[in-house]
Amino acid sequence: MRIGLYPGTFDPLHHGHIDIIRRGCTLVDRLVIGVAINRDKGPLFSLEERVDMVKSQCEPIGAQTGTEIVVHPFENLLIDCARDVGAGVIIRGLRAVADFEYEFQMVGMNRSLDNTIETVFLMADAKNQAIASKLVKEIARLHGDVTKFVSPAVKLALAEKLTS
Template sequence: MRIGLYPGTFDPVTHGHLDIIGRATALVDRLVIGVAINRDKGPLFTLEERVEMIESEVAAIADRTGCEIVAHPFENLLIDCANDVGAKLIVRGLRAVADFEYEFQMVGMNRQLDNTIETVFLMAEAEHQAIASKLVKEIARLGGDVSKFVTPAVREALLARVGRA
C-alpha cells in the first residue's frame, strides 16, 4: 500500500488545500493529512476543530477517488510523523517561487534525517495559487467575502469564529 503524508496547519482548510488533496490521491492508496499542532503559529481554530473540518471536507474526495484519507494530528518532526503513519511519500503544495525556496531547504534536511522518504511537490491550480489561510483569516476579520477561497461550511465556521456570522 502506498501511503502519503500531506502536512500543514490547515487553519482553515482552503480550496487550495483541497485541490492538492484531490490530486495527491492519484499518487497513493492512503493519504494521511498531517494536522500540525504548532502552537507558535497561534491558530484561530483548535486542533480538534481543524481535524473535524478536514475530515468533513475530504469525505467527498475520498468517495470520488476511492483513496482512503485520514486526518492525523502531529507535533513531532515531519519525518517522525511520516514514519509513525508508514508514509514513504510527503506531499507538499506549492503556490509560488518563495514556497519552493523554503520547501527546497526542508527536503534537504528531511533527506538527511531519513533518505527513504521522498517528497513530491504539486503546484496549486492557477485559480488557487494566491490562496493562503493567513490571508483568508485576515479577509474574514475585515469583513471581506471569503467564499471564493473556502467551502461554505468552512466559511460559516470562519465567520462565526471572527464574530461576523
C-alpha cells in the same frame, strides 16, 4: 500500499488545500492528512476544530477517488510523523518561488534525517496560487467575502469563530 502524507496547519482549510488533497489521492492508496499542532503559529481554530474541518471536507473526496483518507494530528518532526504513519512520500503544494525556497530547505533536512522518504511537489492550480490561510483569515476578520477561497462550511466556521 502506497501511503502519502500531506502535512499542514489547515487554519483554515481552503480550496488550494482541497486541490492538493484531490490530486494527491491520484498518487497514493492512502493519504494521511497531517494536521500540525504548531502552537508557534497561534492558530485561529483549535486542533479539534481543524481536524473536524478536514475530516468533513475530505470524506467526499475519499469516496469519489477510492482513496483512503486519514486525518492525523501531529506535533513531532514531519519526518517522524511520516514514519509513524508509514508514509513513503510527503506531498507538498507549491504556490510560488518563495514556497519553493522554503520547501527546498525542508527536503534537504528531511532527506538527511531519512533518505527513504521522498517529497513530491504539486504546483498549485493557477486559480489557487494566491490563496493562503493567513490571507483568508485576514479577509474574514475585516468582513470581506471569502466565498472564492473556502467551502460554505468553512466560511460559516470562520464567521462563527470571528464573531464569538
